[in-house]
Amino acid sequence: xxxxxxxxxxxxxxxxxxxxxxxxxxxxxxxxxxxxxxxxxxxxxxxxxxxxxxxxxxxxxxxxxxxxxxxxxxxxxxxxxxxxxxxxxxxxxxxxxxxxxxxxxxxxxxxxxxxxxxxxxxxxxxxxxxxxxxxxxxxxxxxxxxxxxxxxxxxxxxxxxxxxxxxxxxxxxxxxxxxxxxxxxxxxxxxxxxxxxxxxxxxxxxxxxxxxxxxxxxxxxxxxxxxxxxxxxxxxxxxxxxxxxxxxxxxxxxxxxxxxxxxxxxxxxxxxxxxxxxxxxxxxxxxxxxxxxxxxxxxxxxxxxxxxxxxxxxxxxxxxxxxxxxxxxxxxxxxxxxxxxxxxxxxxxxxxxxxxxxxxxxxxxxxx
Numbered sequence: 454x455x456x457x458x459x460x461x462x463x464x465x466x467x468x469x470x471x472x473x474x475x476x477x478x479x480x481x482x483x484x485x486x487x488x489x490x491x492x493x494x495x496x497x498x499x500x501x502x503x504x505x506x507x508x509x510x511x512x513x514x515x516x517x518x519x520x521x522x523x524x525x526x527x528x529x530x531x532x533x534x535x536x537x538x539x540x541x542x543x544x545x546x547x548x549x550x551x552x553x554x555x556x557x558x559x560x561x562x563x564x565x566x567x568x569x570x571x572x573x574x575x576x577x578x579x580x581x582x583x584x585x586x587x588x589x590x591x592x593x594x595x596x597x598x599x600x601x602x603x604x605x606x607x608x609x610x611x612x613x614x615x616x617x618x619x620x621x622x623x624x625x626x627x628x629x630x631x632x633x634x635x636x637x638x639x640x641x642x643x644x645x646x647x648x649x650x651x652x653x654x655x656x657x658x659x660x661x662x663x664x665x666x667x668x669x670x671x672x673x674x675x676x677x678x679x680x681x682x683x684x685x686x687x688x689x690x691x692x693x694x695x696x697x698x699x700x701x702x703x704x705x706x707x708x709x710x711x712x713x714x715x716x717x718x719x720x721x722x723x724x725x726x727x728x729x730x731x732x733x734x735x736x737x738x739x740x741x742x743x744x745x746x747x748x749x750x751x752x753x754x755x756x757x758x759x760x761x762x763x764x765x766x767x768x769x770x771x772x773x774x775x776x777x778x779x780x781x782x783x784x785x786x787x788x789x790x791x792x793x794x795x796x797x798x799x800x801x802x803x804x805x806x807x808x809x810x811x812x813x814x815x816x817x818x819x820x821x
Contacts (some may be wrong), residue, residue: 471785478616480562482566482568483562483563483612484565484574484624486560488563490517492515493513493542494512495542501535502534508530508533516554516561526675532556534553535551540627546625547626549565551566551567551776554804557704565617570639573598575624575626575634577593577637578629580597580623581789584633587640588800589796590634592796592805593792595645597622598655599654603654603655603691623721644816645815647816648810648812648813656679657788658784658786658788659692659780660788660789661728663685663780664784665729665786665788666785667679669734670731670733673784674768678813680811684797686792687745687794696778697775700773703773704774704800705718707754710754713737713744717739717740721736721738721767727739730764731748733748735748759776784808790811
């Protein structure tokens with residue numbers, strides 16, 4: 454899971470209230486956004502239109518965005534719900550639960566509504582590898598569950614609770630479920646991290662590069678359980694060191710597309726550093742003059758997979774500008790590669806969680 458600048462709005466939402474119920478927690482995840490059409494299949498598939506009336510159609514089912522709503526095998530409906538005893542296939546990819554398909558401003562919106570624990574089993578191999586030490590898998594299950602419950606409360610009343618991308622947590626359906634992912638979820642069933650009696654917004658990232666980041670350095674708001682901690686455990690991770698060279702022309706285009714005045718770009722320089730060693734801002738020098746851009750916003754403009762963290766140096770060359778850094782992600786909360794190493798060193802998931810989220814408690818809850 455990786456979270457960016459818009460998340461500050463969610464940090465200010467009230468946290469989820471703990472409760473007890475016998476029903477499974479249900480989560481709604483946006484799995485497709487903007488698709489103009491797709492095929493839908495499933496054994497024993499049941500389809501209903503927006504009025505709850507069943508649709509009897511032959512498979513495969515062709516779903517398409519049209520002016521008046523959704524075309525389903527050339528029949529127009531306002532919205533569509535689909536379910537099947539095992540799972541449904543969208544363009545051959547499997548999903549559990551109920552799929553709700555709605556017309557959006559651009560294309561179609563597909564929301565997967567399913568039990569939280571099923572969602573977590575499908576998530577594990579998107580965020581880490583289930584073949585990592587089982588204590589790291591269990592730690593991932595707890596933080597993903599905590600984050601999902603927090604977001605469900607924060608987005609109460611919205612069409613969905615979570616994106617299926619790095620904007621929230623990466624989720625790709627049922628195809629990459631396996632027994633170790635299921636074990637990690639089952640052995641931590643219902644467990645979440647809390648602070649002052651409320652479920653936390655359990656941020657996490659791939660690798661920190663030596664020290665996790667304090668929340669206020671990324672989003673400007675102090676979060677007591679996200680102060681930043683020393684972490685040398687990820688330094689042997691394959692992706693911890695990175696380097697990218699980008700031409701001035703390409704950088705200028707990316708910055709202009711992000712709304713910055715960068716015409717005639719000449720140079721980019723490092724700016725101030727914060728206490729964790731990460732860049733606080735960068736200086737962009739162009740024909741328009743000198744512009745200071747926050748490092749997190751600069752990373753967003755150039756691309757999160759290109760500038761992998763805000764812990765980087767800059768040097769100029771004939772080929773353009775080279776960015777060389779360490780770590781991958783915003784750096785806040787649990788370091789996934791660090792958790793893997795700590796699990797390999799013999800720490801259990803409770804110890805791992807308490808290290809990266811100081812002051813939190815591990816609590817077992819059910820649906821609210």
